[in-house]
Amino acid sequence: MEPVILTTERLVLRAPGEADVDAIVQACQDPEIPRYTPVPSPYRREDGEGYVKLIGEWWAEGSQTIWCAYRDGELVASIGLHRIVEHVTGGHAELGYWVAAPARGNGYLVEAARAVIDWGFAELGLARIRWQAVVGNVPSARAARTLGFRYEGLQRQALTSPRGRDDGWMAGLLATDDRTPVEWPIL
Numbered sequence: 043m044e045p046v047i048l049t050t051e052r053l054v055l056r057a058p059g060e061a062d063v064d065a066i067v068q069a070c071q072d073p074e075i076p077r078y079t080p081v082p083s084p085y086r087r088e089d090g091e092g093y094v095k096l097i098g099e100w101w102a103e104g105s106q107t108i109w110c111a112y113r114d115g116e117l118v119a120s121i122g123l124h125r126i127v128e129h130v131t132g133g134h135a136e137l138g139y140w141v142a143a144p145a146r147g148n149g150y151l152v153e154a155a156r157a158v159i160d161w162g163f164a165e166l167g168l169a170r171i172r173w174q175a176v177v178g179n180v181p182s183a184r185a186a187r188t189l190g191f192r193y194e195g196l197q198r199q200a201l202t203s204p205r206g207r208d209d210g211w212m213a214g215l216l217a218t219d220d221r222t223p224v225e226w227p228i229l
């Protein structure tokens with residue numbers, strides 16, 4: 043698959059290239075990103091270079107579609123659909139993201155995620171998108187709830203990262219859901 047560009051009111055989402063490595067490496071110095079995602083820590087330039095290269099390969103094979111989101115040319119987030127599985131009933135994938143620390147709290151994540159979710163349901167024909175987070179990641183859970191995900195439970199030690207295992211909050215969004223936010227018992 044060729045990488046796709048998505049545009050929203052304030053953002054341009056495109057697959058990152060080599061010229062984007064420095065900004066990615068800088069964003070990934072924030073400890074909240076390795077705390078809550080599988081991103082390595084310390085995060086070196088070679089990690090950023092490897093990530094950008096892998097994103098190109100994932101797009102080509104259609105296994106994961108990852109974008110960086112830019113506001114006026116400045117990197118504000120990375121977001122994507124991971125572990126895409128095709129199926130005759132419609133496929134499924136997992137939504138993953140981080141927002142660069144200085145850009146947080148501006149609604150960029152929700153804005154970018156809506157575009158990615160719309161694209162995944164419409165263009166990939168997904169039936170379901172999964173969300174999971176380390177227990178206690180309230181900002182991410184609030185974002186997922188706002189996007190219309192329904193909370194589906196806690197899975198013990200279900201999440202792995204370079205730092206070990208964590209209990210995980212799980213949620214899902216179906217193509218047929220109306221996306222009106224619903225109550226989450228953990229929030």
Ligand SMILES: CC(C)(COP(=O)(O)OP(=O)(O)OC[C@H]1O[C@@H](n2cnc3c(N)ncnc32)[C@H](O)[C@@H]1OP(=O)(O)O)[C@@H](O)C(=O)NCCC(=O)NCCS
Binds near residue numbers: 074148174181182188
């Ligand atoms: C989770 C993350 C992407 C949210 O980014 P953001 O820029 O704050 O997102 P938005 O501005 O779109 O806001 C999303 C929601 O989070 C809430 N939020 C933001 N910061 C918060 C905080 N510190 N505490 C509680 N809620 C917070 C916002 O109020 C909003 O909720 P609402 O829709 O109910 O009002 C960001 O905190 C981040 O990158 N964290 C580190 C990496 C990470 O956790 N990735 C997700 C792994 S599952």
